[in-house]
Amino acid sequence: MTTTIAREARTTAAPAKTQVTGLVIGASRIVLSFLFGFHGLQGFGFFGGIDGHGGGVPFGSFPGWWGSVLELAGALLLLVGLASRPAALLLSGVMAYAYFTVHAPMGLLPLQNMGEPAAVYSWVFLLFAAIGPGRLALDNLIKR
Numbered sequence: 001m002t003t004t005i006a007r008e009a010r011t012t013a014a015p016a017k018t019q020v021t022g023l024v025i026g027a028s029r030i031v032l033s034f035l036f037g038f039h040g041l042q043g044f045g046f047f048g049g050i051d052g053h054g055g056g057v058p059f060g061s062f063p064g065w066w067g068s069v070l071e072l073a074g075a076l077l078l079l080v081g082l083a084s085r086p087a088a089l090l091l092s093g094v095m096a097y098a099y100f101t102v103h104a105p106m107g108l109l110p111l112q113n114m115g116e117p118a119a120v121y122s123w124v125f126l127l128f129a130a131i132g133p134g135r136l137a138l139d140n141l142i143k144r
Helices: 002-042 065-078 084-106 116-131 138-144
Strands: none
Touching: 002 116, 065 084, 065 116, 084 116
16 A cells, blocks of 8 residues: 555656756756857947957957857757757857867866856756757747
8 A cells, every 4th residue: 555655656746846847947048048148249249248348259250250149049049949959059069169269278277267157058058958948948839
């Protein structure tokens, strides 16, 4: 009898846990992509720009301007949950590239080379690419 009760408790708790996990993943995706979108906008001179005085990256320059385009477009896709896994994988690569080409030459560790945000974003986006968008994503509506 106790095994039946325990089994019923596990089966009713599992869907609730899955729903909460999906909501937390979805909320995290939304907040992180929203914040990352501001990072992309800085390349175009918004929010203090890349120099803190409103300066943007020159139009069409590589990698700065194209990186900003990818950051902003990827952040928007991830924000609404459309093509979430490919967008997250692309953003992870963009941030890894930024870390190794811009920050790593200035020092070994992220705290030494001011590359901690790039490293953290790279790993978080890789996580979203692996686990998916969670709930509240357009990808989920398209699947239905």
